[in-house]
Amino acid sequence: MPYTPVWLMRQAGRYLPEYRAMRERFGFLELCRNPEAAAEVTLQPVDRLGVDAAILFADILLIVEPLDVGLEFARGEGPLIRRPLRDEAQIRRLAPIDVDAAVRFVFETARRVKRALAGRAPLIGFAGAPFTVASYLVEGGPSRDYLHVKRLMYEEPEAWHHLMEILATATARYLNGQIAAGADAVQIFDSWVGVLAADDYRTFVQPHTHALIRALTPGAPVIHFGTGTAALLPLMRAAGGDVIALDWRVDLDTAWASLGHDVAVQGNLDPAVLLAKPPYIRQRVKDILDRAANRPGHIFNLGHGVLPGTPVEHVRALVDIVHDLSDRRVR
Amino acid sequence: MPYTPVWLMRQAGRYLPEYRAMRERFGFLELCRNPEAAAEVTLQPVDRLGVDAAILFADILLIVEPLDVGLEFARGEGPLIRRPLRDEAQIRRLAPIDVDAAVRFVFETARRVKRALAGRAPLIGFAGAPFTVASYLVEGGPSRDYLHVKRLMYEEPEAWHHLMEILATATARYLNGQIAAGADAVQIFDSWVGVLAADDYRTFVQPHTHALIRALTPGAPVIHFGTGTAALLPLMRAAGGDVIALDWRVDLDTAWASLGHDVAVQGNLDPAVLLAKPPYIRQRVKDILDRAANRPGHIFNLGHGVLPGTPVEHVRALVDIVHDLSDRRVR
Numbered sequence: 295m296p297y298t299p300v301w302l303m304r305q306a307g308r309y310l311p312e313y314r315a316m317r318e319r320f321g322f323l324e325l326c327r328n329p330e331a332a333a334e335v336t337l338q339p340v341d342r343l344g345v346d347a348a349i350l351f352a353d354i355l356l357i358v359e360p361l362d363v364g365l366e367f368a369r370g371e372g373p374l375i376r377r378p379l380r381d382e383a384q385i386r387r388l389a390p391i392d393v394d395a396a397v398r399f400v401f402e403t404a405r406r407v408k409r410a411l412a413g414r415a416p417l418i419g420f421a422g423a424p425f426t427v428a429s430y431l432v433e434g435g436p437s438r439d440y441l442h443v444k445r446l447m448y449e450e451p452e453a454w455h456h457l458m459e460i461l462a463t464a465t466a467r468y469l470n471g472q473i474a475a476g477a478d479a480v481q482i483f484d485s486w487v488g489v490l491a492a493d494d495y496r497t498f499v500q501p502h503t504h505a506l507i508r509a510l511t512p513g514a515p516v517i518h519f520g521t522g523t524a525a526l527l528p529l530m531r532a533a534g535g536d537v538i539a540l541d542w543r544v545d546l547d548t549a550w551a552s553l554g555h556d557v558a559v560q561g562n563l564d565p566a567v568l569l570a571k572p573p574y575i576r577q578r579v580k581d582i583l584d585r586a587a588n589r590p591g592h593i594f595n596l597g598h599g600v601l602p603g604t605p606v607e608h609v610r611a612l613v614d615i616v617h618d619l620s621d622r623r624v625r
Numbered sequence: 626m627p628y629t630p631v632w633l634m635r636q637a638g639r640y641l642p643e644y645r646a647m648r649e650r651f652g653f654l655e656l657c658r659n660p661e662a663a664a665e666v667t668l669q670p671v672d673r674l675g676v677d678a679a680i681l682f683a684d685i686l687l688i689v690e691p692l693d694v695g696l697e698f699a700r701g702e703g704p705l706i707r708r709p710l711r712d713e714a715q716i717r718r719l720a721p722i723d724v725d726a727a728v729r730f731v732f733e734t735a736r737r738v739k740r741a742l743a744g745r746a747p748l749i750g751f752a753g754a755p756f757t758v759a760s761y762l763v764e765g766g767p768s769r770d771y772l773h774v775k776r777l778m779y780e781e782p783e784a785w786h787h788l789m790e791i792l793a794t795a796t797a798r799y800l801n802g803q804i805a806a807g808a809d810a811v812q813i814f815d816s817w818v819g820v821l822a823a824d825d826y827r828t829f830v831q832p833h834t835h836a837l838i839r840a841l842t843p844g845a846p847v848i849h850f851g852t853g854t855a856a857l858l859p860l861m862r863a864a865g866g867d868v869i870a871l872d873w874r875v876d877l878d879t880a881w882a883s884l885g886h887d888v889a890v891q892g893n894l895d896p897a898v899l900l901a902k903p904p905y906i907r908q909r910v911k912d913i914l915d916r917a918a919n920r921p922g923h924i925f926n927l928g929h930g931v932l933p934g935t936p937v938e939h940v941r942a943l944v945d946i947v948h949d950l951s952d953r954r955v956r
Contacts (some may be wrong), residue, residue, distance in 0.1 A: 439932065441897055448901035488853070491873045491895050491928075493912065522819070524855030525875045542822045544856045564822050566772055570779035581824065598821075601770065 298583065298592055298620035299346035300613055301418065303519075304599030305339040306351050309606055312338050319362045322367040326352055327399045333406035340415055341608045343613050344607070345617075347479075348407055349415045350472065352400050354422030355430060355481055357468050360396045361388055363431060372433075378434035379440055382453035391464035393471065400468075401475040408476030418517075419477030421469050423484035424461040424502045431457070447498045458502040466509035468587040473514045480510070481517040482535070485598075488522020495526050500533045507534030517560055521598055527553055542597030547585035558591035563612075565596045579615045588620065627949035629914065629923055630677040630772050630945055634688040634751065634812075634850075635930030636670040637682050640937055653698040657683055660729045664737035664775020671746055673937070678747045678810075679738055681803065683731050686761060686816055690832045691727045692719055694762060702766075709762070709765035709771055713784035722795035723803065731834030732801075732806040739807030749848075750808030752799050754815035755833045761786070773913030778829045789833040797840035804845045812848040813866070816929075824855050831864045848891055852929055858884055873928030878916035881923075887914050889922035894943075896927045899935045903942040910946045919951065940952050 306313055314333055316325060323337045325331050336351040355373050358530050359365055364376025379385055394401075408417055422430075430436075447454045469480045487499060507516055518535030520526065524544050531538055531553050540549050540561035567578045579594075586592040595615045600609060629675050638644055647858055648657060648667055656662050664727055667682040686704050695707025704769055738748055753761075753876055761767075765775045778785045800811045818830060849866030851857065855875050862884050869893035881890050898909045910925075917923040925947045931940060 298777070439897065441900060441932065441934075444895070444897035445900050448898065448905055488874065492876050493909075521854055522874070525879075543819065545823050548856075564775070564825070566775035567768065567779065569772060569776050573895070574779055578824075601772065603772075 295346065295620060296623045297617045298586070298588075298594050298614040299345040301345045301349060302339070302343075302478055302596055302600050302609065302612075303349075305343065305345055305349055305609075306335045308601055309604040309609065310338060310342065311602050311606065312342070315432075322353070326356060329399050329402040329406055332399075332403040333410060336403065336407045337410055337600070340394070340411070343610050344617075345415075345613055347418050348411055348476065349481075350400070350404055350407065350420060351419045352403070352420070354396050354420070354427060356363055356400065356465050357393060357421070358427060358431060359392060359393050361431070369384055373430060373435060373603035375430055375434045378442070379431045379457065380451045381445070382434050385453045385457050388457070388460055390460060390615060392465040393464050397471070398467060399473050404472050404475035404477055415625040416478035418479050418481055419469060419472030420483060421465045421472075422505060423482045423499075423518075423520075424458045424465060425486065425487050425490075425499045426483060426485050427461050427465070428454075428457050429486050437486075444494070447494065451498070454498060455502075458498070461503075461510075462502045464504040466506050468606070470509075470511050473511045477514060479515045481539070482506070483519070484520040487520040487526065487530075488541075490526070492525050492529060495529050500529055503530075503533040515558075515622075517593075519560070524549075531557055532606055537591075537593065538595065539595065545585060546582055546592075547587070550586070550589075555591070556588065558593065559586075560593040560595045562595070562597045565601045565604070568596075568608045568612060569583040571607060572615070575608060576619075580619055581613065583616070583619050588622070594620075626677065627915070627954045628948045629919075631924050631925035631947040632676045632678040632680060632939065633670070633674075633927055633931050633943075634680075636674065636676055636940075637666045638929055638931055639933040639939065640816075640904075640935040641669060641673065642937065647886075653684070657687060660730050660733040660737055663730075663734040664741060667734065667738045668741055670813070671742070672784055672858055672932075674941050674946055675948075676746075678749050679742055680749045680812075681731070681735055681738065681751060681808065683728075683751070684732070684854035685751070685758060687728050688722060688724060688752070688795050689733065689758060689762060691722050692762070704761060704766060706761055708763045709773070710788065711777070713781045716784045716788050719791055721790070721791060724795050724798040728799060728802070730916060732802050735803050735808055747805055749807035749810050749812055750800060750803030751812040752796045752803075754813045754818065754830075754849075754851075755789045755796060755837060756818050756821075756830045757814060757816050758792050758796070759785075759788050760817050768817075771817070771885060775825070779824065782829070785829060786833075789829070790836075793833045793837040793840075797837050801840075801842050804842045808845060810846045810848060811833060812850055813837070814872070815849070815851040815861070818851040818857065819859070820860075823856050823860060826860050831860055834861075834864040846889075848924075850891070854898045862888055868922075868924065870926065871928065876916060877923075878918070881917070881920075886920065886922070889924065891924040891926045893926070893928045894927055896932045896935070897944060899927075899931070899939045903946070906943055907940060907946050907950075909948055910943065914947070914950050919953070925951075
C-alpha cells in the first residue's frame with residue numbers, strides 16, 4: 295500500500311445514513327443475527343468511505359448470551375445485563391459457553407463479507423477482551439467506578455479468575471471461528487481496562503488476555519486495544535498482540551517509543567476532532583502522521599469509535615486526508 | 626512528622642455518619658454557605674480519623690454562582706448547570722466574577738476552622754482548576770465524552786480562552802482569599818482533565834493553569850491534582866505546583882521518577898480498595914509506601930475522593946496503617 299492504511303472503530307454505525315436506514319428495519323441484536331443484513335452493514339463504509347479494511351459488524355457481548363444473564367440492548371442506552379454476576383456462587387454455577395451455538399451467525403456473516411469483498415480489502419474480526427466483557431457481566435452495564443468488578447477482584451479473587459478463564463476460553467474459540475471464516479486480522483477490545491491500577495492489571499487481567507492471545511490461530515495479526523491505557527501500555531504489550539492500539543490521550547511518538555518500534559501501533563485521533571471542520575481535522579491528522587514519521591507499522595485510526603453525531607462528510611474527509619498526507623508516491 | 630502524612634480527598638463526606646447527620650439538617654449549598662456548620666464538617670474527619678490535615682469543606686463550583694448559569698446540586702446527582710455556556714456570544718457576555726461577594730462565607734469558614742484547629746493540624750484549601758470548572762459550565766454537568774467542551778476548543782478557541790481567563794483570574798483570587806484566611810496549603814482539582822489529548826492540554830489548558838498558579842500568594846504549597854493523567858503528568862508539572870497528585874492508574878515509583886524527585890507527590894490508592902477488608906488494604910498500602918521508598922515529599926492519599934459507600938472503619942484503618950507502616954521511629 296503506498297500510503298498509511300486507515301480504518302475506524304465503529305465505522306459501520308449510527309453516523310451513516312445507510313446504517314440508520316437498516317436500523318429502522320432491524321433491532322440491534324436482530325441485525326447482528328441476520329448474516330445477510332450484517333454483511334451489508336459491514337460493507338457500507340468500505341464503499342462509502344474508502345477505508346482500507348472491512349470490520350465485521352457484531353457486538354462484543356454476543357458470546358455471553360448462553361450465560362443466561364439477561365442481555366438486552368436498550369434503545370440509545372448501550373448493553374444491559376439484567377441479572378449481573380455479583381458473587382462466587384453465581385459464577386461457580388456458570389457452564390462453559392457453547393460458542394459455536396451462540397454465534398454461528400457471526401461466522402456466516404464473515405463468510406458472506408469475505409466473498410463480497412473478493413480481495414478488494416481485508417476483513418477484520420473482533421471480540422471483547424475478557425476484562426471488558428466481564429465488566430459488563432458484573433456491573434450490569436456501563437459503569438463509572440467499576441466498584442462491583444473491583445470488589446469481586448479484591449474480595450473473591452478465585453471467582454474472578456474463574457469468570458475470566460471461562461471468557462478467555464470462549465473468546466479464543468470465537469476469534470478462531472472468525473479467522474476460519476475468513477477474518478484476515480482480529481482486534482481485541484479491552485475498552486474499559488483503563489479504570490484499573492497497573493497492579494490490578496498485572497494480577498487480574500494480564501494472565502487471561504495472554505492466554506487468550508496465545509490460543510489464537512497463527513497467521514492473523516492481533517490488534518490489542520484499550521482506552522485510558524497510558525500507564526498500561528507496556529503491560530498490554532507483554533500480554534500480547536501484533537499491533538497495540540492507542541487511544542487519543544497519549545502522544546503517538548512517545549507511546550510507540552516506549553512500546554518499542556518492533557510492535558505496530560494503531561491510532562490515535564480523538565473522535566471528537568471529527569466534529570470540527572476538515573481544515574482543523576487535517577491539521578490534527580498531520581500532527582499524528584508526523585509523530586508516526588511514516589514508519590511502517592502505523593495504522594491510522596481514531597482513539598475510540600466514531601461518535602454517533604459525526605458528520606459523514608467529515609469521516610470521508612478524514613480517510614482522504616490520511617491517504618493524501620501519507621502518500622509515499624508523491625514524496 | 627515521624628511518619629508519612631495522610632489526608633483524603635472528600636474526607637468530609639457521605640461515608641461519615643456525622644456528616645450525613647449534618648446533611649439531614651442542611652442542603653448541600655446551604656451547608657457550604659453556613660460557616661459554623663461547614664467548619665464543624667471540616668473538623669469531623671480530623672477528630673474521627675486522625676488524618677494529618679483538615680480540608681476546607683466547600684465545592685469547586687461555588688465561585689461560578691455570580692455567572693448566573695443556574696447552578697444546582699440535585700440530590701444524589703452531583704452539580705447541574707441549568708444554562709450551560711455553549712457558544713461565543715454567551716461567553717462574551719460574561720462579566721468578571723466578584724469572588725469576594727460570591728464566596729465570603731468560605732473565607733469565614735476557613736477562619737473558624739483555623740481558630741478551632743489551634744495548630745494541631747494544617748488547613749488545606751482548594752479550588753477547581755479552570756479546565757474542570759469550565760467543563761461543568763460548558764457541558765452542564767458531568768459528561769462522558771466532553772463533546773461540547775471539545776467542540777468549543779476546536780471551533781471557537783477565542784471564546785474558550787476567554788472563559789478560561791475569567792476562571793483563572795477568579796480562581797487565583799479565591800485561593801488567595803483562602804490563604805489569607807488561614808489555609809496552609811491549597812489543592813487545585815483538575816479532576817476531568819484526563820479526557821484530553823496531550824496536545825489539547827498544551828494548547829487549551831496549560832497556559833491558564835500556569836497563570837493561575839503563578840498568581841498565588843507565595844508560601845502556601847500548591848497541590849495539583851487530576852485523574853486519568855498518566856500521559857499528562859510532565860505537562861501538569863510544567864504548569865505548576867509543589868506537589869503533583871497522582872490518581873491510582875499509575876505506579877507511584879514510575880510516575881515520581883518521570884516527574885523528577887525534586888517535586889513532591891501525593892497519592893495514590895484506588896478508593897475502591899477501601900471497600901475491601903483491612904488486611905487487603907494493608908497489603909495495598911504497603912505496596913505504595915514501598916514504591917515511595919520513604920522519600921520525603923510523599924503525602925499518602927487516595928487517587929480520587931472517598932467513595933460514598935466506604936465503611937468508616939476501613940477509612941480509620943487506612944490512616945492507622947499508613948502511620949504504622951511508615952513510622953520512622955521503629956525502623
